[in-house]
Amino acid sequence: MSRIAVIGGGAWGTALAALEARAGRETVLYARDPATVADITETRRNRRYLPGLDLPPALRATSDLGAALAGAAIVLLVTPAQTLREILPALAAACPAEAPLVLCAKGIERGTGRFASEIAAEHLGGARIAVLSGPSFAADVAAGLPTAVTLAAAAPDAADRLALALSTETFRIYASTDILGVEAGGALKNVLAIAAGIVAGRGLGASAGAAVVTRGLGELRRLGEALGARPETMTGLSGLGDLVLTCSGPQSRNFAYGLALGRGADLAGLKLAEGVFSAAMAADLARRHGIDAPLIATVAAILADELSVDEAARRLLSRPLKRESD
Ligand SMILES: NC(=O)C1=CN([C@@H]2O[C@H](COP(=O)(O)OP(=O)(O)OC[C@H]3O[C@@H](n4cnc5c(N)ncnc54)[C@H](OP(=O)(O)O)[C@@H]3O)[C@@H](O)[C@H]2O)C=CC1
Numbered sequence: 105m106s107r108i109a110v111i112g113g114g115a116w117g118t119a120l121a122a123l124e125a126r127a128g129r130e131t132v133l134y135a136r137d138p139a140t141v142a143d144i145t146e147t148r149r150n151r152r153y154l155p156g157l158d159l160p161p162a163l164r165a166t167s168d169l170g171a172a173l174a175g176a177a178i179v180l181l182v183t184p185a186q187t188l189r190e191i192l193p194a195l196a197a198a199c200p201a202e203a204p205l206v207l208c209a210k211g212i213e214r215g216t217g218r219f220a221s222e223i224a225a226e227h228l229g230g231a232r233i234a235v236l237s238g239p240s241f242a243a244d245v246a247a248g249l250p251t252a253v254t255l256a257a258a259a260p261d262a263a264d265r266l267a268l269a270l271s272t273e274t275f276r277i278y279a280s281t282d283i284l285g286v287e288a289g290g291a292l293k294n295v296l297a298i299a300a301g302i303v304a305g306r307g308l309g310a311s312a313g314a315a316v317v318t319r320g321l322g323e324l325r326r327l328g329e330a331l332g333a334r335p336e337t338m339t340g341l342s343g344l345g346d347l348v349l350t351c352s353g354p355q356s357r358n359f360a361y362g363l364a365l366g367r368g369a370d371l372a373g374l375k376l377a378e379g380v381f382s383a384a385m386a387a388d389l390a391r392r393h394g395i396d397a398p399l400i401a402t403v404a405a406i407l408a409d410e411l412s413v414d415e416a417a418r419r420l421l422s423r424p425l426k427r428e429s430d
């Protein structure tokens with residue numbers, strides 16, 4: 105019995121399910137939308153979320169949550185961060201008692217400032233909870249391109265076991281016990297990728313883009329460590345690694361959102377950008393912990409319509425000069 109249940113039929117859930125099924129592991133993908141299930145079953149594609157990519161014949165899809173979870177040895181929860189509170193009660197009720205739950209969303213809950221592991225711990229024992237994060241575009245992973253990510257669980261042997269159970273020839277998972285650090289990196293890099301997109305969209309140049317990544321890493325590191333993350337996690341795959349990937353261009357939906365903002369383009373119809381929902385909470389966490397995070401605060405203010413892009417750039421540049429180490 106080693107069935108993997110993947111909950112969430114969007115880009116990332118479909119990519120992870122395809123990866124595991126292709127590696128020869130029995131995998132079931134739950135999508136709440138029957139049209140997605142029909143598309144996967146009939147065409148071996150998820151044309152809405154992963155257009156152009158063929159899914160392995162062995163991948164089974166269902167819109168019955170209980171059927172997806174029945175007999176699962178490992179459960180991957182891959183719906184957006186803001187949906188976790190809604191989906192977790194039903195998931196916890198139907199999830200086999202011993203199955204570890206791997207949280208794959210990258211975000212902070214609006215209103216509470218909580219990370220996925222904190223929300224999940226309200227429904228399941230902490231010992232079963234793991235988080236997966238790191239530089240990994242769904243399209244790359246689904247296409248079988250080489251990828252390295254981090255998986256954290258509280259117990260080192262649980263993290264090692266899950267890393268072994270989910271790694272494939274192309275998907276290399278590094279084990280960690282720094283759950284909050286891995287989550288903080290994944291959520292904060294999205295906010296900073298919006299900043300990088302804004303810089304590109306407003307035509308501020310590649311030098312400004314590099315400054316955002318570098319000073320953004322400082323904010324990610326300072327805030328992550330204030331929240332309890334280990335320094336090496338923030339400069340690891342789920343921190344620096346994912347920051348670099350997501351700030352690298354419009355294949356990132358967060359970067360693409362910032363790009364549209366910077367250009368003054370229409371934001372309607374853009375794909376999911378988790379940083380949009382996390383920015384205000386990230387800025388709030390920084391304030392509460394007394395952390396200087398001007399880029400995160402600026403993104404939050406722009407998204408809240410409190411600041412124009414041009415005024416934001418002027419204010420960031422006119423702050424008092426300081427030592428680089430500060
Ligand atoms: N895409 C990527 O490259 C990566 C994404 N991630 C993270 O994974 C998470 C999911 O992203 P991604 O898959 O790309 O998002 P998508 O927007 O592609 O898909 C979201 C999926 O979640 C489903 N969903 C939304 N609300 C619920 C709910 N209440 N119950 C059940 N299903 C629900 C949607 O279903 P419906 O179609 O019915 O609305 C859809 O299938 C995000 O936190 C993201 O940051 C992490 C690494 C890589």
Ligand SMILES: O=C(CO)COP(=O)(O)O
Pocket residue numbers: 210238239240241242294297346349350355356357358359376377378
């Ligand atoms: O998290 C990701 C890559 O690691 C995906 O980034 P976007 O959500 O910005 O597309």
